[in-house]
Amino acid sequence: MELRLDRMAQEATRLQAASDDPLCAYLYDLPALRRHIDDVVATLPERCEMFYAVKANAETPILDALEGRVAGFEVASDGELALIHERFPGVSLLFGGPGKTVSELSLALELGVELIHVESLTELKRLARLLERGGHRQQVLLRMNLATDNLPSTPLTMGGVPTPFGIDPEELETCLAFLTDHPSIVLRGFHFHLISHQLDADAQLRLLDDLFRQVEHWREQHDLDIDQINVGGGIGINYREPHRQFDWTGFCSGLAMQLDEPRLRRYRIRFECGRYLTAPCGYYLMEVLDLKRNHGQWFAVCRGGTHHFRTPAAQNHNHPFVRLPGRGGESMLTNTRVSIVGQLCTPKDVLARQVEIEHLAIGDLVMFTLAGAYAWNISHQHFLRHPAPIMHFIDDEESA
Numbered sequence: 001m002e003l004r005l006d007r008m009a010q011e012a013t014r015l016q017a018a019s020d021d022p023l024c025a026y027l028y029d030l031p032a033l034r035r036h037i038d039d040v041v042a043t044l045p046e047r048c049e050m051f052y053a054v055k056a057n058a059e060t061p062i063l064d065a066l067e068g069r070v071a072g073f074e075v076a077s078d079g080e081l082a083l084i085h086e087r088f089p090g091v092s093l094l095f096g097g098p099g100k101t102v103s104e105l106s107l108a109l110e111l112g113v114e115l116i117h118v119e120s121l122t123e124l125k126r127l128a129r130l131l132e133r134g135g136h137r138q139q140v141l142l143r144m145n146l147a148t149d150n151l152p153s154t155p156l157t158m159g160g161v162p163t164p165f166g167i168d169p170e171e172l173e174t175c176l177a178f179l180t181d182h183p184s185i186v187l188r189g190f191h192f193h194l195i196s197h198q199l200d201a202d203a204q205l206r207l208l209d210d211l212f213r214q215v216e217h218w219r220e221q222h223d224l225d226i227d228q229i230n231v232g233g234g235i236g237i238n239y240r241e242p243h244r245q246f247d248w249t250g251f252c253s254g255l256a257m258q259l260d261e262p263r264l265r266r267y268r269i270r271f272e273c274g275r276y277l278t279a280p281c282g283y284y285l286m287e288v289l290d291l292k293r294n295h296g297q298w299f300a301v302c303r304g305g306t307h308h309f310r311t312p313a314a315q316n317h318n319h320p321f322v323r324l325p326g327r328g329g330e331s332m333l334t335n336t337r338v339s340i341v342g343q344l345c346t347p348k349d350v351l352a353r354q355v356e357i358e359h360l361a362i363g364d365l366v367m368f369t370l371a372g373a374y375a376w377n378i379s380h381q382h383f384l385r386h387p388a389p390i391m392h393f394i395d396d397e398e399s400a
């Protein structure tokens with residue numbers, strides 16, 4: 001995963017020089033995104049496929065960069081479904097997420113999604129009723145909320161504990177009986193998205209081993225004719241120690257060994273990652289407006305804030321950044337600790353708390369890295385009605 005800091009800094013300085021107002025912008029590095037995706041996909045073992053979880057970032061140039069590189073898109077609402085279908089007709093779509101409405105399921109059938117990841121018996125019943133009317137068949141995976149021995153603890157857990165996600169294994173028999181009575185719904189396998197923010201490749205391999213074992217057990221126990229396992233997304237980005245990222249290469253070689261086992265050769269394994277694919281290509285820029293000391297602590301008040309970039313507040317971390325010398329303002333801090341905050345009227349508008357800096361001046365730019373996933377699109381953008389950031393997509397290399 002490549003961060004072209006010099007190139008991004010050059011572009012940031014150019015944007016600042018062109019703006020009379022203090023700058024606030026997202027920069028996206030599309031060539032780096034394409035290379036990252038190509039590396040990730042090329043490293044996957046045989047019979048594995050990478051889908052993109054659109055919820056991580058649905059900016060059109062990002063989607064365009066991904067299309068043709070990933071095997072397809074995982075969508076989790078009618079909005080995402082319609083967006084991707086309209087932009088890439090014919091692309092493979094996986095429709096997941098809790099609380100699917102009748103109209104969403106109906107749209108999914110109309111647009112011909114490849115698979116629906118069913119979250120409950122209620123959804124199965126809704127789908128069966130729609131299929132009775134339409135007279136065709138639909139392939140599904142059952143999303144299971146499984147407690148496994150090797151379920152790691154991460155800051156975002158969707159499974160193995162009480163959550164609204166997936167089907168409790170205790171309900172599996174009822175769901176399978178329903179499927180036997182409704183042959184228009186074709187079970188192709190199981191889906192799991194149990195955690196996000198996984199940073200440990202060995203722990204992820206242990207988890208997958210549990211999942212594979214469980215699916216094999218269910219297949220034998222219920223005599224199922226299945227051939228797919230979707231292991232979700234959840235590969236993390238290390239915001240706290242950016243130089244220690246998930247070992248994707250090591251993970252893929254471990255997975256290749258697991259999948260070499262004869263009993264697993266029948267399965268196609270699908271991933272639907274979001275954060276790991278797009279976080280590295282995004283940068284959020286804020287210009288320093290004010291430097292002030294209050295009750296013994298320094299604060300850099302910057303253009304923008306968590307209403308543009310909620311990631312650090314949502315994940316409760318100090319987001320990594322680099323300082324770019326800017327307009328040459330009057331006040332300068334050296335070798336001290338400072339909190340980087342935004343313009344909102346709330347003490348929660350903090351992007352990095354009491355972090356060590358060498359220099360920082362009014363007019364400088366603070367450039368947050370790893371800001372390309374769950375960033376602009378998860379932020380409360382209208383709070384206080386400050387202007388939106390500039391969205392700037394850098395595409396300075398021919399795409400292959």
Ligand SMILES: Cc1ncc(COP(=O)(O)O)c(C=O)c1O
Pocket residue numbers: 053056074096097193195196197232233234235272273274275276
């Ligand atoms: C069902 C499902 N799949 C995939 C993802 C993508 O997760 P991540 O961005 O952690 O890879 C999510 C995220 O919430 C999800 O809920």
